Amino acid sequence: MSRAGNDLLLAVSYFTRLPVAGLVEYSEAALERAAGWFPFVGWLVAVVAISVLWLAGQVLPFQLAVLLSMAATILFTGAFHEDGLADTADGFGPVGDRDKALAVMKDSRLGTFGALGLGLVLAIKFLALSHFDSLSTAIVALAVAHPLSRLSVAVVIATQPYVSQAASRARSVAQGLPARGWLMALPAGLLPALVFVDARTLLITLGVVALVTVLLVWAFRRRFGGYTGDTLGALQQISEIGILLSLLAL
DSSP: OOHHHHHHHHHHHHHSOOSOGGGOOOOHHHHHHGGGGHHHHHHHHHHHHHHHHHHHHTTSOHHHHHHHHHHHHHHHHTTHHHHHHHHHHHHTSSOOSHHHHHHHHHOSSOOHHHHHHHHHHHHHHHHHHHTSSSHHHHHHHHHHHHHHHHHHHHHHHHHSOBOOOTTOTTGGGSSOOOGGGHHHHHHHHHHHHHHHSOHHHHHHHHHHHHHHHHHHHHHHHHHHSSBOHHHHHHHHHHHHHHHHHHHHHO
């Protein structure tokens, strides 16, 4: 297998439940390069979401099709990003000390802030998708949102300091992105938006994603001293919402 194919399958094995782990060769260098393939993983998630939405939309009410589509992506990724979002929300809870906040994030139990954060994000995502004026526009929104939201994750990995979390599953692929990783991550994240969205909508949506990323990075550095594997999951989920709301509004 080529190095690029190995790196792609490595990213897929980390962030989906596709049974490809036995096909890849692991190394520290490959784990770092895998971050460049995050937007391609977003393509796979988008395919799952769109397929279920379209199929269910042929025979079921639109809102129910949206809910089934969301459930399919959660099953496909093993709720990996949603889990990170909930842990991050718990980390912003009432605990004041940074080290205690990081310890709370590693606790497998779901706290009040985590439950509220996860519930609100899922509710906003469901309502946003349910209010697109047609099945086709919702499909376009999914095609744009999943790869582009994962590009924001690659940006943070490449530019921000990592805070070690020994218990984080994504630790090995969250600590750095070689410069050449941009050759894959940037076009892969932007391509669906360039194809399906007009220039004005594209610029505004990119501005929203950039603003969300900057604000969250600031919050992560202030609270934790940098990003963690969990905060990357939160960033992906909140960026996805920002993209969906931008497309819905425009």
